[in-house]
Amino acid sequence: GQSLEQPSEVTAVEGAIVQINCTYQTSGFYGLSWYQQHDGGAPTFLSYNALDGLEETGRFSSFLSRSDSYGYLLLQELQMKDSASYFCAVSPRDDKIIFGKGTRLHILP
Amino acid sequence: NAGVMQNPRHLVRRRGQEARLRCSPMKGHSHVYWYRQLPEEGLKFMVYLQKENIIDESGMPKERFSAEFPKEGPSILRIQQVVRGDSAAYFCASSRQTSGYNEQFFGPGTRLTVL
Numbered sequence: 617g618q619s620l621e622q623p624s625e626v627t628a629v630e631g632a633i634v635q636i637n638c639t640y641q642t643s644g645f646y647g648l649s650w651y652q653q654h655d656g657g658a659p660t661f662l663s664y665n666a667l668d669g670l671e672e673t674g675r676f677s678s679f680l681s682r683s684d685s686y687g688y689l690l691l692q693e694l695q696m697k698d699s700a701s702y703f704c705a706v707s708p709r710d711d712k713i714i715f716g717k718g719t720r721l722h723i724l725p
Numbered sequence: 726n727a728g729v730m731q732n733p734r735h736l737v738r739r740r741g742q743e744a745r746l747r748c749s750p751m752k753g754h755s756h757v758y759w760y761r762q763l764p765e766e767g768l769k770f771m772v773y774l775q776k777e778n779i780i781d782e783s784g785m786p787k788e789r790f791s792a793e794f795p796k797e798g799p800s801i802l803r804i805q806q807v808v809r810g811d812s813a814a815y816f817c818a819s820s821r822q823t824s825g826y827n828e829q830f831f832g833p834g835t836r837l838t839v840l
Binding site: 649657658659660661664703711712713714715716717718 | 756758760766767768769770773780781816818820828829830831832833834
């Protein structure tokens with residue numbers, strides 16, 4: 617089976633940097649992805665890591681260490697609009713995604 | 726290019742009634758996924774379908790729930806004899822059929838309330 621662990625809530629200040637960690641256990645592994653969901657909205661794709669290392673997309677970066685079954689999402693220059701839930705998700709095969717329970721990010725002005 | 730469409734956006738049913746949720750994938754997408762999300766919870770995988778085929782239904786409750794993706798028309802998630810515990814947001818996602826990782830694009834969801 618699969619399981620993912622991520623903090624339930626994180627609080628940060630506008631303009632700061634925040635890191636959301638994710639550890640996983642899975643019987644098969646193709647990659648780790650991150651999705652953002654605003655209250656009442658649909659999840660939207662942020663990033664995907666299949667190989668070890670850091671992937672950067674604008675203010676957001678995602679990191680993966682397959683040997684540690686660990687990844688994180690890094691958000692820089694936080695803006696109030698970044699207040700949302702962030703889900704890490706593992707792909708046990710290339711056509712399936714299993715989501716974690718999500719981390720609710722609160723941003724203080 | 727329209728995104729994933731779901732309807733209705735909100736659905737209210739009384740216990741014992743049937744709920745039908747519809748999902749039209751993005752143009753060019755042949756894979757459809759259904760997820761259930763309870764308040765303050767993550768997305769729980771229910772079922773994965775391709776046209777006329779159920780590929781993986783390991784997350785579907787064994788009773789009262791069924792899904793289809795016919796050759797023509799939207800994918801349907803059907804819940805028979807609904808109970809209060811079925812109240813949740815149901816999201817549909819679609820993706821392309823290519824090798825490697827395929828980003829899933831989500832619809833706006835159907836919020837089901839069972840009275």
